Amino acid sequence: MRSVEVVMTGRGGPEVLDVRERDVPAPGRGRVLVRTEAAGVAFSEVQMLRGRYLNQPRFPFVPGYDLVGRVAAVGEGVDAALVGRRVAAMTRFGAWSELVEVPARHLVPVPEEVDAGEAVALVTNGVTAWQMAHRAARVKAGDTVLVQGAAGGVGTLLAQFAGAVGARVIGTASAGKHDALRELGVEPVDYRGDLASAVRRLAPEGLDAVFDHVGGQGIRALWPLLRRGGTLVSYGSRSTLKDEGHPLRPYLPLAARVLAWSLLPNGRRAKFYYVRPTATFRSDLKTVLSLLRDGELDARVAHRLPLDRAAEALGLLVDGGVTGKVVLDA
Ligand SMILES: NC(=O)c1ccc[n+]([C@@H]2O[C@H](COP(=O)([O-])OP(=O)(O)OC[C@H]3O[C@@H](n4cnc5c(N)ncnc54)[C@H](OP(=O)(O)O)[C@@H]3O)[C@@H](O)[C@H]2O)c1
Structure with missing residues (x-):
C-alpha cells in the first residue's frame, strides 16, 4: 500500500x-x-x-x-x-x-x-489533562486551581475537567485570548508581568493546585501560592525552548526543585507528570472519549x-x- x-x-x-x-x-x-x-x-x-x-x-x-x-x-x-x-x-x-x-x-x-x-x-492532551486533574492533583469541588496556558491544547481541556467537578479555575493566557477563557468559565490572567501578585489578588486564600508547563524561574513564584494540602504539577519546560545543549539539561534544575519541594515537610506536594501509553492511559482515554460522545466536553x-x-x-x-x-x- x-x-x-x-x-x-x-x-x-x-x-x-x-x-x-x-x-x-x-x-x-x-x-x-x-x-x-x-x-x-x-x-x-x-x-x-x-x-x-x-x-x-x-x-x-x-x-x-x-x-x-x-x-x-x-x-x-x-x-x-x-x-x-x-x-x-x-x-x-x-x-x-x-x-x-x-x-x-x-x-x-x-x-x-x-x-x-x-x-x-483528546488523545494525548485529553488524557494528560484528565490524569493531572484527577490522578495527580485530585481536584475537587470548592478547590481553586491555576492552569498555566489555559487557552492551549492541554489547557482548554484541563480547565474544563477542573471546572466540571466544581473547582474555581484561574487560567493564564496572553491578553487576546481572555474572552475565550471566560467562555470556558475561566478567570483569565496575563502570564506576562507579575503573575504571582495577580493571582494572589484573585485568590488571597491560596490555591489548591497549580498546573505548570513553563518551568524556568516563573515556577518558583507559583509554589508559595499553594495553600496547605495543595499540589503543584509540573509537566513541561516551555521557557527553555531556545536553550542549547542536551534537551535533558533544562529539566535537571526543574527536577531538582520539584523533588526538593516534594521532600520538604511543608504540607504541600509537588509532582512531575509525563503521559505514558499504559493500561490506565487507555482506560482514561475511553472515559474522555465517552464525555465527548455524550456532549459533556468541548x-x-x-x-x-x-x-x-x-x-x-x-x-x-x-x-x-x-x-x-x-x-x-x-
Ligand atoms: N508531560 C506530559 O506528559 C505532557 C503531555 C502533553 C503536553 N505536554 C506539554 O504541555 C504543554 C502544552 O502543550 P500544548 O500542545 O497544549 O501546547 P499549546 O497548544 O501550544 O498551548 C500552550 C499554551 O501555553 C501558553 N503560553 C506560552 N507561553 C507561556 C508562558 N510563558 N506562561 C504561560 N503560558 C504560556 C500559550 O498561550 P498564548 O498563546 O496565549 O501565549 C499556549 O496557549 C507543552 O509544553 C507540552 O510539551 C506535556
Missing part, C-alpha cells in the same frame, strides 16, 4: 517539513496498520523542530503524536476482526501519515458518533488542515495565536 507522509527533515522552521510518498510494508507481529482519519499537532512538534524534544528520533523522521483512524491490516497474532474498527493511539512519532503501524495493544476504540478531529484532540478544535499542509498547521503553533487544538485531516 502507498502512503503520503510528512517528514521533518532537520532543525529549523515549519519549512523543513516535506511531503513524501512511500510503500508501506505489511504490519509486523502484534501490530496493525491504521489508515489515519485525523492526527494531532502539538507543542511537542515545535520542540522537535528545534531538536529540543527528549528522545526524538534522528532527522529525518515522521512526527505526529497521536491519531484516530481505521484498522486497515493486522499482523501475525492480531485478531483479524479488528480490520475496519475505528481506533485511537498515542504514537509520539509517526502519526502524520496516511498509514501508520501501531502495536495492537496500544489501540483504544473510538465511538462511531464522534468526529475524528475532535477525538484526536474538544476545542481551533484549526483543521489537510495532512499535506502540515507545515502551515505547525506554523500556527509556532506563531502562538491558537486557542485550542490544531488537527490534520488525512
Whole structure:
C-alpha cells in the first residue's frame, strides 16, 4: 500500500517539513496498520523542530503524536476482526501519515458518533489533562486551581475537567485570548508581568493546585501560592525552548526543585507528570472519549488542515495565536 507522509527533515522552521510518498510494508507481529482519519499537532512538534524534544528520533523522521483512524491490516497474532474498527493511539512519532503501524495493544476504540478531529484532540492532551486533574492533583469541588496556558491544547481541556467537578479555575493566557477563557468559565490572567501578585489578588486564600508547563524561574513564584494540602504539577519546560545543549539539561534544575519541594515537610506536594501509553492511559482515554460522545466536553478544535499542509498547521503553533487544538485531516 502507498502512503503520503510528512517528514521533518532537520532543525529549523515549519519549512523543513516535506511531503513524501512511500510503500508501506505489511504490519509486523502484534501490530496493525491504521489508515489515519485525523492526527494531532502539538507543542511537542515545535520542540522537535528545534531538536529540543527528549528522545526524538534522528532527522529525518515522521512526527505526529497521536491519531484516530481505521484498522486497515493486522499482523501475525492480531485478531483479524479488528480490520475496519475505528481506533485511537498515542504514537509520539509517526502519526502524520496516511498509514501508520501501531502495536495492537496500544489501540483504544473510538465511538462511531464522534468526529475524528475532535477525538484526536483528546488523545494525548485529553488524557494528560484528565490524569493531572484527577490522578495527580485530585481536584475537587470548592478547590481553586491555576492552569498555566489555559487557552492551549492541554489547557482548554484541563480547565474544563477542573471546572466540571466544581473547582474555581484561574487560567493564564496572553491578553487576546481572555474572552475565550471566560467562555470556558475561566478567570483569565496575563502570564506576562507579575503573575504571582495577580493571582494572589484573585485568590488571597491560596490555591489548591497549580498546573505548570513553563518551568524556568516563573515556577518558583507559583509554589508559595499553594495553600496547605495543595499540589503543584509540573509537566513541561516551555521557557527553555531556545536553550542549547542536551534537551535533558533544562529539566535537571526543574527536577531538582520539584523533588526538593516534594521532600520538604511543608504540607504541600509537588509532582512531575509525563503521559505514558499504559493500561490506565487507555482506560482514561475511553472515559474522555465517552464525555465527548455524550456532549459533556468541548474538544476545542481551533484549526483543521489537510495532512499535506502540515507545515502551515505547525506554523500556527509556532506563531502562538491558537486557542485550542490544531488537527490534520488525512
Ligand atoms: N508531560 C506530559 O506528559 C505532557 C503531555 C502533553 C503536553 N505536554 C506539554 O504541555 C504543554 C502544552 O502543550 P500544548 O500542545 O497544549 O501546547 P499549546 O497548544 O501550544 O498551548 C500552550 C499554551 O501555553 C501558553 N503560553 C506560552 N507561553 C507561556 C508562558 N510563558 N506562561 C504561560 N503560558 C504560556 C500559550 O498561550 P498564548 O498563546 O496565549 O501565549 C499556549 O496557549 C507543552 O509544553 C507540552 O510539551 C506535556
